[in-house]
Amino acid sequence: MMVAIYPGSFDPITYGHMDIAVRAAEVFDKVYVAVVYTKQSKSFWFGTEERLKLCKEALCHIPNVEVISYMGLTVDLAHKLGAQVMVRGLRMGSDFDYECEMALNNRKLAPDVDTIYFMASLEHIYVKSSLLREIADSNGEISHLVPDSVAAALRERINSRV
Ligand code: ADP
Secondary structure, rough: OEEEEEEOOOOOHHHHHHHHHHHHHHHOOOEEEEEEEEOOOOOOOOOHHHHHHHHHHHHHOOEEEEEEEEEOOHHHHHHHHHHEEEEEOOOOOOHHHHHHHHHHHHHHHHOOEEEEEOOHHHHOOOOHHHHHHHHHHHHOOOOOOOHHHHHHHHHHHHOOOO
């Protein structure tokens, strides 16, 4: 049985993340979407519980995907779950340097867990949580970037600040 984890911030989950999760679920027997727990030093827009909830809602239709949260090293989580593979998505070349560093560091820490990349689909290649937040913050159209539940959460988050 091939088990994969798909780790990330998912702040918040977008159609781009969902596309990767769906495609990974077609390749692996089980995919854990692993939402990294908020560390005080890193500021996310959404707390861990809300990021987790939005991911669960967005991915509940895929039977072999389970959404969890975690703290600490991703390779430790992979070992705990018996995952042989870490899944990540690649958009433009700008993702490459960061992902390369991560993959090499992770392989040093856990040579038994390899990272497998899915190339972003053309329609999602420009979708990025940070840009999404900026567009939402300026009241721009986001319905092509995220499901309704995420759009509603973004609006609520923005309105709660004013
Ligand atoms: P990070 O761990 O850098 O905060 P994210 O949580 O935003 O990353 O994303 C988790 C993974 O999903 C990363 O590998 C990222 O490259 C990938 N990803 C994010 N958005 C997309 C997208 N639109 N298409 C493909 N992959 C994506």
